[in-house]
Amino acid sequence: MPLPYRRILVALDGSDESKAALAKGIETALAYDSTLALCHIVDYHGIKELRKQYPDLMLHALNKQGSAIITEGKETAENAGIQNVRIFIKEGIPKTIIAGDIAKSFQPDLVITGGSGAGTSDKKRFGSVSAGIVRRASCDVWVVKNSDVAAVYHSVLIAVDGSDVSKSAFYAGLNMAKKNQSRTQIIYVLNTRSLSSLEPYTEDLVSEYKERANELLQEYQTLGGAENHGLQSVHYSVEYGTPKTVIPSDASGKYQTDLIVAGASGMGRTQRFILGSVSESIVRRASCDVLVVRNHHESDL
Numbered sequence: 175m176p177l178p179y180r181r182i183l184v185a186l187d188g189s190d191e192s193k194a195a196l197a198k199g200i201e202t203a204l205a206y207d208s209t210l211a212l213c214h215i216v217d218y219h220g221i222k223e224l225r226k227q228y229p230d231l232m233l234h235a236l237n238k239q240g241s242a243i244i245t246e247g248k249e250t251a252e253n254a255g256i257q258n259v260r261i262f263i264k265e266g267i268p269k270t271i272i273a274g275d276i277a278k279s280f281q282p283d284l285v286i287t288g289g290s291g292a293g294t295s296d297k298k299r300f301g302s303v304s305a306g307i308v309r310r311a312s313c314d315v316w317v318v319k320n321s322d323v324a325a326v327y328h329s330v331l332i333a334v335d336g337s338d339v340s341k342s343a344f345y346a347g348l349n350m351a352k353k354n355q356s357r358t359q360i361i362y363v364l365n366t367r368s369l370s371s372l373e374p375y376t377e378d379l380v381s382e383y384k385e386r387a388n389e390l391l392q393e394y395q396t397l398g399g400a401e402n403h404g405l406q407s408v409h410y411s412v413e414y415g416t417p418k419t420v421i422p423s424d425a426s427g428k429y430q431t432d433l434i435v436a437g438a439s440g441m442g443r444t445q446r447f448i449l450g451s452v453s454e455s456i457v458r459r460a461s462c463d464v465l466v467v468r469n470h471h472e473s474d475l
Contacts, residue, residue, distance in 0.1 A: 178471070179203075179314070183211045183282035185272050185307070188243045190321035191288030196247050197323035198316060199286045200254045211260035211280050212247045214240040215268040237263075269306025277311065283469055285311055289319035289457070305454040308438065308466050314346070317457050317464045320432070327354040327463070331431040333421045333456075334362055336390050339437035341397070343467040347435035348398055348405070350465065357407040359429045360394055362387050363417040387412045398473075418455035422464075431462050438468045 184199035186192045196212070203210040216236045244261050251259045262276050272285065287304050304317045332347035334340045344360070351358040364387045391410045398408070413425050426434060438453045453466045 178469070179206055179208050179284040181209045181211070181280065181282045182284045182286065183213060183272070183276065183280055184247070185268070185285065185287040186212055186214050186243050186247050187268075187288060188239070189288050191318055193288075194321050194323045194325065195286045195288045195316070195318040196250060198318055200251050200256060202284070202286075203251075203256055204254065209258075209260070210251055210256050211262065211276075211282070212244055212251070213262040213264070213272060213276050214244045215271050216240050216263065216265040217268055233265075237265075268303045269310065273307050273310035273312075277313075283313045284316060285313060286316040286318065289317045289460075289463070302458075305457045308454050308457050312468065314469045315438075315466045317466070319461065319463055325432070327351070327356045327432040329429055329431050329433075330354070330356040330358050331421070331426055331429055331434045332358065332360045333417070333425075333434065333436040334360060334390070334394055335417075335437070336362075337437060339467060342469065342471040343435050343437040343465075344394055344398065345473050346465065346467050346469075346471040348408075348473070349471065350433065350435065351408075352404055355405075356432070357429075358405055358409070359425075359431070360391065360398075360408070360410045361413050361421070361425055362391050362411075363413045363415065363420045363425075365416060366414050367416055384412070418452045419459065421452070422456045422458075422460035426460060426462060433463045433465060434460055435465045435467065438466045 179202055182199050182203050184196050186196060199210060202208060216233070240263050244263055248259050248261055260280065262280070264271050264275065272287070277285070285307060287307055289304050304315075308315045308317070327350065330347055330351040332344055334344055347360075348358065350356070364384060391412065395410055413420050415424060421434065421436065425431070434456055436453055436456055457464050457466065
């Protein structure tokens with residue numbers, strides 16, 4: 175079942191990236207007959223000095239701006255052919271409200287958000303918002319950093335680690351690549367920091383660790399049957415370094431990636447913390463779009 179998204183929530187903040195996120199949401203909703211909701215969070219907490227001096231005036235201005243953003247987004251979606259677009263406007267901290275109150279009310283299986291704010295000074299803050307949504311959401315999160323609303327993914331990078339959620343990310347990535355006829359690179363990152371701690375004990379253990387990494391990729395290659403997905407360019411590789419930096423920086427640059435697909439967490443609480451921090455780091459560091467997978471995805475064969 176390719177990209178089984180039935181309830182899509184798009185977060186709008188007025189930035190070019192959020193407009194591109196809306197375009198992705200509309201396209202996906204039309205393709206799968208999904209219910210679409212748009213939200214805007216009035217975040218006056220981020221403007222402390224103005225809030226102290228002119229609290230009522232500032233709140234009124236931000237609410238007016240938010241209403242305009244939502245109205246424009248709703249009109250865009252309706253003009254594209256989507257009916258009954260739901261809207262949410264709330265006050266508070268975006269990363270907690272979007273993944274909290276709004277998600278509980280709307281129950282999305284996909285949240286789409288821009289990766290940065292409208293200005294250079296806002297990028298760090300909004301990057302933190304998207305990473306915060308990734309940490310808190312219970313569904314897939316698609317972070318859009320390319321502001322081109324017509325952008326097509328030419329190169330998809332799928333990061334795998336052997337966990338169940340990683341297999342879902344693997345299928346989601348292949349299905350996305352098939353939809354865009356993208357070049358596809360599947361990578362497993364061998365954590366050289368962990369390897370360095372093993373070297374004083376035995377070289378054989380390190381060698382087995384590396385061999386297992388190659389075996390794992392072979393399992394994914396067998397699992398994927400990429401040629402049956404209609405994909406002409408699919409490659410597998412072991413990369414070396416710390417996953418949270420190698421995936422969004424080194425590997426993404428090497429393979430000229432437009433979209434990174436990665437699982438959000440492992441099975442246990444400890445794994446969730448470790449891998450969750452990896453997915454958040456990918457969102458913070460990547461210069462391309464990122465799809466963080468929590469949902470169960472299957473092959474579309």
